[in-house]
Amino acid sequence: MTEIRPLPTYLVQRFHGWRATTYQDNRAWYRRLAQSGQHPRAMVISCCDSRVHVTSIFGADEGEFFIHRNVANLVPPYNPDGEYHGTSAAVEYAVTSLGVAHIVVLGHSNCGGVKGCHDMCRGHAPELEEKSSFVGRWMDILRPGFQAVAHLPEDEILQALEKQAVLTSLANLLTFPFVKTAVDDDRLTLHGLWTDTGEGGLQQYDPARDGFVEV
Template identity: 80%
Template sequence: MQQARPLPAYLISRFHGWRATTYQDNKAWFRRLAESGQHPRAMVISCCDSRVHVTSIFGADEGEFFIHRNVANLVPPYNPDGEYHGTSAAVEYAVTSLGVAHIVVLGHSNCGGVKGCHDMCSGHAPALEEKSSFVGRWMDILRPGFDRVRQAAPEDPLRALEKEAVLVSLENLMTFPFVRAAVEDDRLTLHGLWNDTGAGALEQFDPSRAAFIPV
């Protein structure tokens, strides 16, 4: 692979700083994790957005969360077609191999993927409509959420669609047979969250109110 290059100097410097401090102070814990394997209590499905830092938000330590990130924190419907499904594979591994007790879908404000979906479905992003657009085809998952937002006509459609991205993912999770079985057996609970990155706020979906409320 001739195109690969050494890491930038600033990342190497940060690594050595981490190894000399955090790692040295917790060496026994890191070795225990390495030798005994991971036993996370929760899986978190969040956006790739660099402003969303799951472990910081919840003050999580190494080994606590099994984290999967993708554009707009989406989960596709169950579809065992033999093709490549990174998110579905992560969900399968978390539930059937790791036995996580919780799956958290974490959406966020000012999500670029969600805005792309809104623009595409509104006819303002023809490039995303192309079959060759990986982002566009991925954001097709959110089209049902866009339709619901359009019918409801909220004051802030983008924010509403960000929260629909969480709800669509929760709905799609329940199409996975092993997820549904674990939920129905009380071995797994699903949670929907939305993070306002600028305000440092967190909301959770309350099915009894059919709304997101502050935690």
């Protein structure tokens, strides 16, 4: 594959800096992690957005979180059709192989994927309506969520839809039989969060209030 190129110099320099400092200072810890395997307590499903830094938000170390990232932190409904399902595979592995105790769905402010869904549902993104659009077909998962917030004032819809993405994913998680069984057996708990990336805020879904409240 002649199109493949070496890493940019700045990334190589950053790697060597990490190896000489963070790794060198914690070499025994990294080796223990490598040899003993991973035993994360939680799976976090978050957005691909580069501004969402899951481990920084929670001060997590290596080995603590099993992290899966995709556009708009969405989980599709359970659908064992034999096709490719990266998110579903990650959920299956986390629950049935790693035995995580928690699954956290983390949404965020100013989500580009959610904005794409909004524009598509408003008829302002014909390119996402194309059958060949991977993003558009992925955001179809969130279309019912748009209907739930479309009645709101225009300046409130996007943030409400970002939170609907979290709720949609939580509802879809419960369509996976192994997730539902683990929840019913009290071996697994589900959590819905939304973070304001600019203000550093964090909200969690409270089913008693049927809404998001500050953590």
